[in-house]
Amino acid sequence: MAQVEIKGVEKVYPNGFKAIHGVDIDIAEGEFVVLVGPSGCGKSTLLRMVAGLERVTAGTIRIGERVVNDLEPAQRDIAMVFQNYALYPHMSVFNNMAYGLKIRGMSKAEIADRVQKAAEILELSSEQLTRRPNQLSGGQRQRVAMGRAIVREPSVFLFDEPLSNLDAKLRVQMRVEIKKLQERLGITSIYVTHDQVEAMTLGHRLMVLNEGNVEQLGTPIELYEKPASQFVAGFIGSPSMNFMDARIGAGGDTVELPGGVSLPLDGAGGREPGRAVVLGIRPEHLEATTGSDVASLRVDLVELLGADTLIHGHFGDDKADMTVRLQGTSTLRPGDLYPCAVDPAHLHLFDPDSGRRI
Amino acid sequence: MLKRVHFPPSVLPYLLVAPQVAITIVFFIWPASQALYQSLLLEDAFGLSTKFVWFENFTALFSDDQYLDAFKRTFVFSLSVAVVSMSAALLLAVMADRVIKGTTAYRTLLIWPYAVAPAVAGALWMFLFDPTLGIVAYVFDMLGYTSWNFRLNGNEAMVLVVLAAAWKQISYNFLFFLAGMQAIPKSLIEAAAIDGAGPGRRFWTIVFPLLSPTTFFLLVINMVYAFFETFGIIHAVTKGGPAKATEILVFKVYNDGFVGLDLGSSAAQSVILMAIVIGLTVIQFRYIERKVEY
Numbered sequence: 001m002a003q004v005e006i007k008g009v010e011k012v013y014p015n016g017f018k019a020i021h022g023v024d025i026d027i028a029e030g031e032f033v034v035l036v037g038p039s040g041c042g043k044s045t046l047l048r049m050v051a052g053l054e055r056v057t058a059g060t061i062r063i064g065e066r067v068v069n070d071l072e073p074a075q076r077d078i079a080m081v082f083q084n085y086a087l088y089p090h091m092s093v094f095n096n097m098a099y100g101l102k103i104r105g106m107s108k109a110e111i112a113d114r115v116q117k118a119a120e121i122l123e124l125s126s127e128q129l130t131r132r133p134n135q136l137s138g139g140q141r142q143r144v145a146m147g148r149a150i151v152r153e154p155s156v157f158l159f160d161e162p163l164s165n166l167d168a169k170l171r172v173q174m175r176v177e178i179k180k181l182q183e184r185l186g187i188t189s190i191y192v193t194h195d196q197v198e199a200m201t202l203g204h205r206l207m208v209l210n211e212g213n214v215e216q217l218g219t220p221i222e223l224y225e226k227p228a229s230q231f232v233a234g235f236i237g238s239p240s241m242n243f244m245d246a247r248i249g250a251g252g253d254t255v256e257l258p259g260g261v262s263l264p265l266d267g268a269g270g271r272e273p274g275r276a277v278v279l280g281i282r283p284e285h286l287e288a289t290t291g292s293d294v295a296s297l298r299v300d301l302v303e304l305l306g307a308d309t310l311i312h313g314h315f316g317d318d319k320a321d322m323t324v325r326l327q328g329t330s331t332l333r334p335g336d337l338y339p340c341a342v343d344p345a346h347l348h349l350f351d352p353d354s355g356r357r358i
Numbered sequence: 359m360l361k362r363v364h365f366p367p368s369v370l371p372y373l374l375v376a377p378q379v380a381i382t383i384v385f386f387i388w389p390a391s392q393a394l395y396q397s398l399l400l401e402d403a404f405g406l407s408t409k410f411v412w413f414e415n416f417t418a419l420f421s422d423d424q425y426l427d428a429f430k431r432t433f434v435f436s437l438s439v440a441v442v443s444m445s446a447a448l449l450l451a452v453m454a455d456r457v458i459k460g461t462t463a464y465r466t467l468l469i470w471p472y473a474v475a476p477a478v479a480g481a482l483w484m485f486l487f488d489p490t491l492g493i494v495a496y497v498f499d500m501l502g503y504t505s506w507n508f509r510l511n512g513n514e515a516m517v518l519v520v521l522a523a524a525w526k527q528i529s530y531n532f533l534f535f536l537a538g539m540q541a542i543p544k545s546l547i548e549a550a551a552i553d554g555a556g557p558g559r560r561f562w563t564i565v566f567p568l569l570s571p572t573t574f575f576l577l578v579i580n581m582v583y584a585f586f587e588t589f590g591i592i593h594a595v596t597k598g599g600p601a602k603a604t605e606i607l608v609f610k611v612y613n614d615g616f617v618g619l620d621l622g623s624s625a626a627q628s629v630i631l632m633a634i635v636i637g638l639t640v641i642q643f644r645y646i647e648r649k650v651e652y
């Protein structure tokens with residue numbers, strides 16, 4: 001176990017492409033941090049720098065007390081689970097897990113003991129330990145890859161999209177298992193994913209990356225409730241947040257939609273009247289209401305998901321497509337009007353140019 | 359299993375394979391059958407009469423110590439060629455895999471020897487090592503090894519033809535090893551590095567085992583090459599000498615048949631060679647299926 005400190009880390013690839021533009025984060029002992037962002041934003045690059053598989057162009061990475069910038073992966077006391085598992089195809093499952101221990105010169109008895117323990121935790125039978133990786137299912141291979149990381153008892157776990165090759169059901173199951181395992185072993189972990197559900201459920205803290213920049217760093221709830229930018233707001237939450245162009249009302253305490261609808265804001269300042277903004281509302285916050293003088297959504301399409309209903313529609317003449325999430329099944333049909341209100345605390349305003357939260 | 363696609367019967371496929379079949383018959387089946395037939399005949403020394411003697415040529419061969427020696431020699435020769443050539447190629451491939459700048463130039467240069475004709479390669483090596491003219495012999499001289507003379511010393515002659523034959527095959531082996539190494543997912547090597555294996559250990563425990571199908575394939579190919587395609591090199595460098603020290607089977611076929619004019623025995627020897635190559639090919643096809651999956 002160790003803390004990880006990443007300070008001003010940048011990465012420029014040999015071809016001149018700058019993949020990481022300066023990342024800072026202190027990861028506490030036993031903390032589970034998730035790096036999340038769209039494809040190509042530099043998640044793997046950052047993780048691989050921590051692993052020692054890519055050189056650090058600028059900044060420092062510290063694991064425990066040591067600066068590891070110039071250390072080989074082997075000397076960093078880390079274990080990594082790869083997206084394609086990277087199991088050694090010519091070795092049995094047992095030997096796959098034992099490989100790193102043998103290299104460290106551990107005794108046969110202790111190796112057998114550790115592999116046995118890991119196999120138990122991961123529910124791999126002793127018969128499966130004798131098989132080759134290609135004789136296992138995808139989920140079992142995933143477990144072996146986890147096992148190979150566990151037996152080493154490293155101070156940091158690194159995961160690079162370990163679940164993305166599994167089917168949806170297995171993914172949920174393994175997600176829960178990884179979470180339990182990490183809590184049980186208490187090993188500092190950095191986990192890369194582009195799946196926001198995985199990110200929200202697994203991480204103590206999330207780091208949202210966008211084109212090599214940190215958009216926001218915080219707990220899942222902070223990111224959900226107070227997204228620092230339109231990018232984070234759109235990325236976190238499913239279905240994603242509705243955005244529309246709007247303008248602050250004349251009094252500075254309302255926000256006016258182009259369709260003539262106006263919504264009350266809560267009392268914070270800094271909102272000069274007439275300023276153009278991007279208004280964000282989460283689908284689950286457009287609540288039904290019966291009061292008069294409320295915004296009404298014209299329903300275009302209804303999706304019944306069983307537990308929830310998704311309603312797609314628009315306000316008045318505004319073209320922007322809005323999604324509403326209602327609990328249970330709804331009797332609304334296309335063409336109906338859905339009168340709704342939003343708690344002012346759930347309105348998010350962003351600057352149209354910078355995308356930052358106002 | 360692949361599913362077979364069925365087409366309605368037509369003569370077109372037969373027409374399309376006809377040229378191939380014709381070539382095979384004219385250039386392979388027919389001469390092979392002639393050799394087979396000839397191997398059962400005994401011809402007198404002046405070529406005036408022939409006699410059908412069944413397998414006498416074969417039994418004579420297998421009780422001939424010289425032939426058995428040639429067999430052993432051929433085996434030693436081909437195994438040495440395969441080992442020398444493959445080790446050198448593997449080393450070059452490992453290094454080429456690490457090269458970052460000038461990759462294409464490096465690789466292209468390494469492929470050139472393959473384009474050199476065997477006889478030319480032989481002549482090249484012969485001149486390099488020539489006891490009186492050769493630059494390498496000169497270096498040997500300076501280093502105090504003055505007795506170098508492959509024209510007199512059988513072992514030295516063998517070393518020289520092995521080197522020449524192996525050199526020519528390095529390019530071919532190099533290409534296969536390089537392709538084999540590049541087919542190994544990079545993440546496996548990275549996983550091993552994280553597991554704590556240094557470069558040497560990664561090579562011997564991960565890369566080399568995963569290359570084993572390639573290695574096996576190349577071993578057979580190199581053996582076949584050394585058995586059959588090194589005639590030009592041997593002819594140019596040693597002519598089988600000194601005192602038959604480098605006379606491998608193919609060379610003996612030529613020597614006995616075209617120099618010694620013992621056509622029956624020579625034909626019997628080629629039939630045996632044919633059997634060997636067929637055997638090697640069968641092994642090749644049987645085991646090449648067992649590929650490693652990543």
Ligand SMILES: Nc1ncnc2c1ncn2[C@@H]1O[C@H](COP(=O)(O)OP(=O)(O)OP(=O)(O)O)[C@@H](O)[C@H]1O
Pocket residue numbers: 013014015017019038039040041042043044045046194
């Ligand atoms: N070896 C390299 N040389 C040059 N550019 C690279 C190299 N590897 C990655 N990149 C670039 O760096 C950026 C970040 O890549 P990275 O692999 O970290 O993305 P990612 O966030 O992991 O994406 P994904 O979710 O698709 O895995 C990408 O734009 C990619 O094209």
Ligand SMILES: [Mg+2]
Pocket residue numbers: 043044045160
């Ligand atoms: Mg990635």
